[in-house]
Amino acid sequence: MPRHLSPLELIPLVGTSRSPLFIDVRRPAALAASPIRIAGAIWRDHMKAGESLPPSPDRQPIVVYCAHGHNVSEIAVARLVAAGIDAAVLEGGIDAWVAAKGPTVGREAPGVEPGLPSPSVWVTRERPKIDRIACPWLIRRFIDPFAVFHFVAAEWVVDIASETGWIPFDVKDVHYSHRGEDCTFDTLIAEFGLSDPALLHLARIVRGADTARLDLEPQAAGLLAISLGLSATEQDDLAQLEKGMVLYDALYGWCRHATGETHNWPARVA
Template sequence: MSRKVQAQKLIPLVGTDRSPLFIDVRRLAVRADNPVRIAGALWRDHMKVGEWLPGLPSGRRLVVYCAQGHNVSEIALAELLVAGAEAGMLEGGLEAWIAAGGPTVAKEGPGIEPGLPQASIWVTRERPKIDRIACPWLIRRFIDPLAIFHFAAAEWVIDMAEETGWIPYDVKGVHYSHRGETCTSDTLVEEFGIADPALLHLARIVRAADTARLDLEPQAAGLLALSLGLSAMEADDLVQMEKGFLLYDSLYAWCRYATAETHNWPAGAT
C-alpha cells in the first residue's frame, strides 16, 4: 500500500478526532519564506526524527509534509517507518493541500512558539459554558493538537498566567478575549489567520450563543441549550471540556457538509 496520501483524503479528517498528526518538515529557510501551515500541524526537523518522535503521542498516525512532497518528506517518512511509527506523507506537499482548499493557519499568535516544540498551555475561568469549550476545541483541532488546558477561579487566572507563562484566554484584559461584539473564538481565528469557511460559520454560531444574540444564527439556541445542559450534568471542567468536543466536532461537520440537509416525518415530507 502506498504511503503517499492525497490531500482530498485527509482534508475531511481535519476538525475531527480521527485526524492524523500533521508534521511540517519543511526546511527552516523554506518555512521562513512561507509560514502558512496545515491546520493543527507541528514543525519538526526532518533530519532529527529520532530526537522528536519519542515526544509525540504513541499510537497516533503521523503524516509528514514539505513544500511539494519531494525528498524532504521522503527522508522524514523513511526514518519514521524505521522507528516503527504509523506514518505517511502528503502527496504534493503543502502546495497540493492549499490547491485542494485544505484548512490552513497563516501565522502564529502571541504566546505560541513557532513550530510548537512544546505543547502550549492555556488557562481560563472555571465552569465553562460555551466559548471556554469552543476555544479549547478550536486550539486542539486547528492550532496545537497537543495543547494543555487549565480551569481556575476567575480572580487567579491572570496571576497564574504571569507566574507560569501559561496563555490566559477568555478573561477581561488579556490578548485572547472578547473584542467589541465578537468573542474569544473569533479572536483566535483572526490572530492565527485560520482559513476555513466552515470554521468561520461555526464561530458565528458560537458568538451568537455566547453573547445572547440568538437571532444571529438559528443554530445558536441549540448550542446554548446543549452547553448549559452539559455544564449542569458535569462538575469536572476538564471532563466537560472533552465531552464538549463532540458537540463542536458535530457542529463543524454540519457547517462543512450538512447545512442544506433537512429532516422531517414522514420520510420525504416537505
C-alpha cells in the same frame, strides 16, 4: 516505497477527530520564509521527525510534508516507518495543499511558538459554558493537537498566567479574549488566519450563543441550552471539556456537510 496521500484525500479529515497528525519537516530556511503551516501541524527537523512527540495512543497515522513533497519528506517518512510508526508523505507538499485550498494557520501568534516544540498550555476561568469549551476545541483541532488546558478561579487567571507562562484566554484585558462584538472564538480565528467557510459559520453560532445574540444563527439557542445543561450536569471542568469536544465535532460536521439535510417523520419508504 513510502506511502503518498493527496491533499484531496486529507482535507476532509482536518478539523475532525479522524485527522492525522501533520508534521511539517520543511528545512529551517523554508519554514522561516513561509507565514503559514497546515492547520494542526507541528514542526520537527526532518532527521528527527519521530522524536519529542507527545504521547497520543489514539492518534491517526502521521502525514509528513515539506515544501514540495520531495526528498525532505521522503527521508522523514523513511525514518518514521523504520521506527514502526505509520506515516505517509503529503503528495506535493504544502504547495499542493495550498493549491487545493486546504486549511492553513498562521505560523506565529502571540504566546504560541512557531514550531510547537512542546504542547502549548492555556489557562482560563473555571466552570466553562460556551467560549471556554469552543476555544479549546478550535485550538486542538486547528492550532495545536496536543494543547493542554487549565481552568482556575477567575480572579487568578492573569496572575497564574504571568507566573507560569501559560496563555490566558477568555478573560478581560488579555490578548485572546472578546473584541467588540466578537467573542474569543472569533479572536482566535482572526489571530491564526483561519478562513474555512464551515468554521466561520460555526463561529457565528458560537458568537450568538456566547454574547446573547441568538438571532445571529438559528442554532445559537440550541448551543446555549446544551452548553448550560452540560455545565450543570458535569462538575469536573476537564471532563466537561472532553464531552464538549464531541459536541463541537458534531456542530462543525453539520456546518461542513449537513446544513441542507432535513429530518422528517414518518420516514419515506422507497
